[in-house]
Amino acid sequence: MMASTPRTWPSVIAGIVATLIYFGAAELIALSLAAASAPALLIGQALIPLLPTVLIKSAIAVFGTHDKLALVITIVAGGTGLGAIIGWIGARRRGLALALLIGFGLLPAVVGFSSGAGLLATVPSLGGVAAGAVVFAVLLRLADAPARAGGSPTGTSSAGSSADHSTADSAEAGTDKQDQSPARPGRRAFFGLAAGLSAVGVAAVAAGQSAATLARSAAGTVTKLVLPRPATSAPAIPAGAELDVSGLTPLVTANDDFYRIDTALIPPSIDAETWQLRIHGLVEHEVTITMAELLDLPLEEHYVTLACVSNEVGGDLVGNAKWLGYPIRELLARAKPTAGADMVLSGSDDGFTASTPLEVLIDDRAALLAIGMNGHALPRDHGYPARLVVPGLYGYVSATKWVTDLEVTRFADKEAYWTTRGWSTHGPVLVASRIDVPRPGATVTPKGDDRVVTAGMAWAQHTGIGKVQVSIDNGDWHEADLSEELDNDTWRQWRCEFTGLDAGTHTVTVRAIDAEGTVQTSQRRPAIPSAATGLHDRQFTVS
Numbered sequence: 001m002m003a004s005t006p007r008t009w010p011s012v013i014a015g016i017v018a019t020l021i022y023f024g025a026a027e028l029i030a031l032s033l034a035a036a037s038a039p040a041l042l043i044g045q046a047l048i049p050l051l052p053t054v055l056i057k058s059a060i061a062v063f064g065t066h067d068k069l070a071l072v073i074t075i076v077a078g079g080t081g082l083g084a085i086i087g088w089i090g091a092r093r094r095g096l097a098l099a100l101l102i103g104f105g106l107l108p109a110v111v112g113f114s115s116g117a118g119l120l121a122t123v124p125s126l127g128g129v130a131a132g133a134v135v136f137a138v139l140l141r142l143a144d145a146p147a148r149a150g151g152s153p154t155g156t157s158s159a160g161s162s163a164d165h166s167t168a169d170s171a172e173a174g175t176d177k178q179d180q181s182p183a184r185p186g187r188r189a190f191f192g193l194a195a196g197l198s199a200v201g202v203a204a205v206a207a208g209q210s211a212a213t214l215a216r217s218a219a220g221t222v223t224k225l226v227l228p229r230p231a232t233s234a235p236a237i238p239a240g241a242e243l244d245v246s247g248l249t250p251l252v253t254a255n256d257d258f259y260r261i262d263t264a265l266i267p268p269s270i271d272a273e274t275w276q277l278r279i280h281g282l283v284e285h286e287v288t289i290t291m292a293e294l295l296d297l298p299l300e301e302h303y304v305t306l307a308c309v310s311n312e313v314g315g316d317l318v319g320n321a322k323w324l325g326y327p328i329r330e331l332l333a334r335a336k337p338t339a340g341a342d343m344v345l346s347g348s349d350d351g352f353t354a355s356t357p358l359e360v361l362i363d364d365r366a367a368l369l370a371i372g373m374n375g376h377a378l379p380r381d382h383g384y385p386a387r388l389v390v391p392g393l394y395g396y397v398s399a400t401k402w403v404t405d406l407e408v409t410r411f412a413d414k415e416a417y418w419t420t421r422g423w424s425t426h427g428p429v430l431v432a433s434r435i436d437v438p439r440p441g442a443t444v445t446p447k448g449d450d451r452v453v454t455a456g457m458a459w460a461q462h463t464g465i466g467k468v469q470v471s472i473d474n475g476d477w478h479e480a481d482l483s484e485e486l487d488n489d490t491w492r493q494w495r496c497e498f499t500g501l502d503a504g505t506h507t508v509t510v511r512a513i514d515a516e517g518t519v520q521t522s523q524r525r526p527a528i529p530s531a532a533t534g535l536h537d538r539q540f541t542v543s
């Protein structure tokens with residue numbers, strides 16, 4: 001009966017503003033509690049496992065490491081849309097709208113609490129709901145003001161609070177004054193307050209997100225673990241292991257530049273002192289190892305290049321670091337896998353799992369339970385305090401961060417996180433190569449003696465790179481110079497110079513051949529289910 005059209009828009013706007021205030025207030029409360037439990041995060045965390053793989057992987061491809069922020073923005077935008085609908089309902093049934101606002105607002109608290117985040121996870125949502133509901137009611141009263149002058153009061157919430165004329169609250173006082181005024185000032189107050197509160201809400205979300213990002217990067221560097229000296233150090237880097245070409249990727253990737261892929265919106269924050277790793281399943285002896293025990297073991301340092309299966313041809317989801325850790329082989333030898341076991345399902349504190357072939361973990365390669373990365377404790381984003389690193393396998397089947405559990409099992413019995421989402425069970429790395437120089441679309445001025453330099457990276461972990469070949473404009477393959485090999489588990493740099501190129505546009509193409517003679521295929525295929533293939537090429541102009 002009260003569904004007059006002029007009421008609908010103010011009510012929709014009130015719903016939108018209330019939602020923004022909800023997210024903003026909750027974000028600030030989460031921030032002040034130093035709790036990673038803002039509703040947008042909790043919803044995102046719950047959504048990620050439900051999102052189709054393609055969506056997650058393409059979000060990663062599109063947004064890079066900013067995929068998390070994109071998800072939060074999407075959730076706030078989606079939530080605001082829902083707020084608009086609730087507002088629309090509120091124009092007709094105010095009580096129902098308030099109930100919906102409170103119900104949806106509390107949902108993240110329920111999700112957070114039931115996923116084990118504890119009672120603290122519910123506080124931001126509760127506070128957000130309270131602030132959102134107040135804003136909703138206040139705005140609706142303001143919107144009512146002109147109508148009420150015409151003598152049609154509606155809604156229990158506004159009728160109830162308008163009895164209190166002694167309130168010092170400025171918004172309420174404003175409302176009461178508007179009661180006697182013509183429509184225009186009431187509308188102006190409404191829009192003014194709505195716009196102001198929207199700005200406050202958006203600013204609060206932005207502040208909360210950027211503070212959380214700052215706190216994360218601080219947590220990423222300030223990790224408490226003090227690394228012991230390695231019993232076996234990595235070999236010194238030979239002089240010829242790095243080529244002198246400007247624009248070429250460094251041999252060792254700095255921790256801050258290392259690509260990062262994980263499904264955790266909030267990276268687990270694990271205390272190294274209470275961390276432990278349990279090895280169980282098809283074993284003769286169940287083994288549990290604490291950090292104190294791990295630190296006492298003879299640790300080894302190895303350079304290993306890690307790559308992501310979802311790396312596109314020419315992509316940069318690959319990095320090389322010096323890892324410090326203990327061979328997984330030795331830990332498994334204590335547990336003694338029983339006959340029939342063919343896989344180790346490693347699990348992390350955040351629920352991620354990876355299936356690694358048992359044989360790869362017990363052969364002589366440097367498969368490590370790692371605690372150090374380039375001389376530092378693992379950054380939080382890269383698995384503090386402990387993760388796995390296995391040369392020769394893509395990260396999704398081997399490199400479990402925040403690892404707490406190794407279950408010795410069989411491929412026939414268990415499936416890992418990405419395998420249940422369409423990726424293959426086994427993930428051996430394929431021989432790959434990439435062009436770094438010239439930059440895409442660059443205009444190159446040949447050097448004095450007419451030389452144009454091309455350079456890049458090539459990798460075939462645990463087999464090693466045998467050769468790299470480069471062609472210009474689909475002509476003959478030319479053999480590139482290679483940097484000296486650091487280890488067959490690491491990538492190598494290549495450089496190839498050309499003379500006599502005409503002015504104009506050219507295409508450079510690269511392919512690698514591994515140490516066993518396997519030639520990188522030119523066949524193009526997408527990353528899912530077992531890594532993209534095809535050759536990387538790039539256009540540049542000679543001036």
Ligand SMILES: Nc1nc2c(c(=O)[nH]1)N[C@H]1C(S)=C(S)[C@@H](COP(=O)(O)O)O[C@H]1N2
Pocket residue numbers: 258259260261262263264306307308309348349350352381382383394395396399400401402
């Ligand atoms: N706990 C956990 N470990 C994980 C992942 C994850 O999502 N969660 N992602 C894996 C994937 S797909 C890759 S490629 C590597 C990336 O390791 P990085 O982030 O240290 O580069 O970590 C692996 N370990």
Ligand SMILES: [Mo]
Pocket residue numbers: 261307308309310394395396
């Ligand atoms: Mo990955």
